[in-house]
Amino acid sequence: MTTIEAPASGGAARNDAAPRISTDLPGPKAQAIIARDQAVASPSLTRAYPLVAESGSGVVVTDVDGNTFLDFAAGIAVCSTGHSHPKVVAAIKEQADRLIHIAGTDFYEPRYLEFMERLAAIAPFEEKARVFLTNSGTEAVEGAIKLARYHTKRPGIIAFEGGFHGRTMGALSLTNSKVKQRAGFGPLVPMVHHAPFPRVRSWREGTGGDGSAELAHLKNTIFGRQIAPSDVAAIVVEPIQGEGGYFPAPAAFLEGLRALCDEHGILLIADEIQSGMGRTGSWWAIEHAGVEPDIILSAKGIASGMPIGAFIARESVWTWPPGAHGSTFAGNPVCAAAGLATLDILESEGLANAAEMGARLRRGLEDVADRSGVVRDVRGVGLMLGVEFESHEAAEAVQDAAFRRGLLTLECGESSIRFSPPLIVDADEVDAAVRIFGEAVGAARTPEKGMDETGG
Ligand SMILES: Cc1ncc(COP(=O)(O)O)c(C=O)c1O
Structure with a gap:
């Protein structure tokens, strides 16, 4: 059994819950739940490490055995206001x-309306915006593809x-991140072409340029040989690639x-x-480039963990x-109410x-990277930061070692x-996370210790 506590000077002071790991991980209760889960869940789920969450408050998650963790994953960038923010x-x-469901596709409802109004007001367009609320990110993508095809x-x-x-x-x-996400599911939607995305690593390697080579490829090779631009409804881009490796365009x-x-x-x-949703310090990452899209897609951090998303487009699109598109649950009033509270919190303090x-x-991650000698790149904007290692195995070992230390x-x-x-997140939590990450990088670099830390 290990007992690891964050140093007294750091930790999650606000929550009075410095990471405290007091069982082997996974602990006994977690092991029992994992065994039951494995017997019933779809084998397609890829649990990163054996965290069995029981509760959360702010940046701290507590597992079923009472271990506490600083959560710098936030449910895949979803819990923007922290866990269970009181508001x-x-x-x-x-x-x-008051009301759980009415079907925004068929009837009017004040929270549904107010949430659309608030999203339209922060949309990065000069032109007036309109909104379609969805249940998830993927549904926002589907809707936007349909709207783009219909309009053009x-x-x-x-x-x-x-x-x-x-x-x-x-x-x-459209997804092109890992082939296992596509394998076995074809044929996919036709006439989708994938262009190269600039993978800029400026921290140490100073490589990647300004994207002009990738733009030239799109113009010359894709539009020159594969598809006429007059047949293209939309270019769909992540201003900062997420799952693909946290690469800002x-x-x-x-x-x-x-x-x-x-x-x-x-x-x-x-x-x-x-x-x-404010993750980069502006409502939208594309605002840093001063570029206006025609349609913008949102989900994840929009409602602090309640399932809701949106596609927002310029009026003329x-x-x-009526009847061209709808969704039974989308814009559910409880999710919309959570979204409104989320926007208030992000506006007043989050951004x-x-x-x-x-x-x-x-600064903290770069410092760890400088000292470690095993980090290839540190990149990102605001609180969307990635640290790249030389290999998948190295990243996995660090992720695991961080988990075992409460991060x-x-x-x-x-x-x-x-x-x-x-x-x-506050300064104490950031400093504690950086310290734990530094220890995790150190542990993962030491083969014997790394083996122990990752369970062999
Ligand atoms: C950029 C981006 N688009 C779309 C999605 C899909 O969202 P969801 O998982 O809510 O369907 C994700 C999820 O990770 C994402 O990161």
């Missing part, structure tokens, strides 16, 4: 008492190598995509399901008629904090670890 919980309870009367879509857009058939056709690349879209009457769709804490976290992170790309904590 979000109150909004959910109040709305559940064109079939083709350009997506990017390494991109991730979801797992339903349309979104999966250079501003010049996004500007180049905008120019291509303008030249050929193509819609630019920004998939900000992971990078949006919505040319489809500014994401920028400030993001800078602090980045939750998640791998992404081929060999990176992502840091996507709640946007309300």
Whole structure:
């Protein structure tokens, strides 16, 4: 049995819950639940490590055996206001008492309306915006593909190598992150082409450039040989690739995509399901480049963990008629109420904090990287930061060693670890996470110790 506590000077002071690991991981209760889960759950689930969560508060998650963790994964960048923020919980309870469901596709409801109004107000368009609420990220992608095809009367879509857009058939056709996500599911949607995405590693290698080579490939090879731009409805891009490895697109690349879209009457769709909702210190990552998309997609951090997403488009794009698109549960009033409370919290404290804490976290991670000698890159914007290692095995070993010390992170790309904590994270929590991460990198570098730490 191990007992690990974060140093007295750090830890989750606000929650009075410094990471405390007092059982072997997984503990006895966690082991029992994992065994039952394995007997019934779909084998397609890929649990990163054996965390069995029981409760959460702020940035701290407690497992079923009473171990506590600093959560810098936030349920895959979802718990933007932390776990069970009191204002979000109150909004959910109040709305559940009032009305749980009515079907926004068929009837009007005030929370549904107010949430659309708030999202339209923060959409990064000059033109007035309209909103369609969804149940998830992948459903927002599906809806946006349909809207783009309907509006342009064109079939083709350009997506990017390494991109991730979801797992339903349309979104999966765009997804290009890991082949196991696509294997066995074809034929996928036709006339989807994947262009190269700039993988800029500027921290140590200084490589990647400004995306001009990738733009030239799209213009010359894809539009020159594979699909005529006049057949393309939309270019779908993550301004910061998430699952693909936390690669921010250079501003010049996004500007180049905008120019291509303008030249050929193509819609630019920004998939900000992971990078949006204030995570980068602005509502949308694409705002850092000063580029306006035609459609923007949101989900994940939009409602602190309640299942809701949205596709938001410029007024003139919505040319489809009543009945063209709908969804039974989407925009559920309880989720919308949680979304409204989430927007309030992000507006009043989350955005500014994401920028400030993001800078602090980045400095800490770069410091660990400098000292470790095994880190290939540190990159990202605000509280969307990735640390790339030389190999998948190294990233996996560090992720596991961090977990065993009370820090939750998640791998992404081929060999990176992502840091996507709640946007309300404080300086003590950031410092504690950096310390634990440094220890985890050290442990994973020592083969014997690393073997022990990862269970062999
Ligand atoms: C950029 C991006 N788009 C789409 C999705 C799909 O969202 P969901 O898992 O809610 O369907 C994800 C999920 O990771 C994502 O990161």
